[in-house]
Amino acid sequence: MKRWIAVLLTAMLAIMLQARATAESDNEISNFNRYADYTPQAAEPVGLIPGENHRTLVVWFSRVGNTVFDPDVDVVSSATLNRGEEGALLGNAQMIAGWIAEETGADRFLIQTAYTYPSDYHQTVQVGEGQDIDFVDLELAAHLEDVSGYDTVWLVSPIWHYTVCTPLRAFLEEADLSGKTIYVMTTHCGSRFADTVEKIQQMQPNATVIQGVAVSGNNPTNFESDVRAFVQGTMQ
Numbered sequence: 001m002k003r004w005i006a007v008l009l010t011a012m013l014a015i016m017l018q019a020r021a022t023a024e025s026d027n028e029i030s031n032f033n034r035y036a037d038y039t040p041q042a043a044e045p046v047g048l049i050p051g052e053n054h055r056t057l058v059v060w061f062s063r064v065g066n067t068v069f070d071p072d073v074d075v076v077s078s079a080t081l082n083r084g085e086e087g088a089l090l091g092n093a094q095m096i097a098g099w100i101a102e103e104t105g106a107d108r109f110l111i112q113t114a115y116t117y118p119s120d121y122h123q124t125v126q127v128g129e130g131q132d133i134d135f136v137d138l139e140l141a142a143h144l145e146d147v148s149g150y151d152t153v154w155l156v157s158p159i160w161h162y163t164v165c166t167p168l169r170a171f172l173e174e175a176d177l178s179g180k181t182i183y184v185m186t187t188h189c190g191s192r193f194a195d196t197v198e199k200i201q202q203m204q205p206n207a208t209v210i211q212g213v214a215v216s217g218n219n220p221t222n223f224e225s226d227v228r229a230f231v232q233g234t235m236q
């Protein structure tokens with residue numbers, strides 16, 4: 001009899017935990033699809049991509065890597081998309097992060113939210129701005145296990161809604177970058193750095209936060225030599 005009661009209680013606990021997990025993920029999905037009519041997908045985490053220089057880390061957030069794009073997405077009217085080698089989509093922040101990693105040999109880490117943003121640019125603006133206005137607490141799909149070995153961290157991200165984009169805020173809330181030098185690189189359509197340098201300094205009070213290069217999202221490749229020169233200047 002006692003054995004059957006134990007089995008029943010275990011089954012009830014499993015059902016309750018499952019219901020709670022489902023409720024939590026429904027709540028997280030609603031942080032995306034309450035702002036635009038689309039179907040967010042659960043992200044597939046990439047995690048840390050090792051380079052040969054483990055003292056330097058490049059962290060970036062970009063639409064590419066956080067979006068399931070329609071196969072026929074319009075690169076021109078989507079405003080922030082490029083085609084890389086062999087036609088693969090390339091985000092602006094992703095491209096800048098790639099230049100920095102080539103110069104430094106650094107480890108790389110893509111910030112990924114638990115769910116994806118819409119393929120449509122204008123819907124993404126609605127979602128990103130809604131998340132900022134509501135100050136949502138986003139769940140990330142991938143987490144850095146240990147940052148103690150890094151002395152320099154490059155943060156590369158788009159300006160969203162005139163400030164630090166919500167996924168970067170979520171990353172900065174969970175990572176402790178105390179004692180490190182942080183270089184702030186942005187990509188934007190007019191806001192340049194907005195208040196990102198000040199906000200990042202507020203969120204990481206024990207780091208040295210330095211303004212880097214603001215790259216126009218409309219013609220990012222025009223800034224490649226500026227970015228590479230800035231990075232080289234920090235290594236002399």
Ligand SMILES: Cc1cc2nc3c(=O)[nH]c(=O)nc-3n(C[C@H](O)[C@H](O)[C@H](O)COP(=O)(O)O)c2cc1C
Binds near residue numbers: 092093159
């Ligand atoms: C949600 C959202 C909000 C944006 N808000 C701003 C803004 O306030 N100021 C600005 O200059 N650009 C804004 N942009 C434009 C992006 O910063 C710009 O297109 C950037 O290059 C995109 O980088 P990515 O391709 O790496 O995602 C916004 C874009 C999105 C998707």
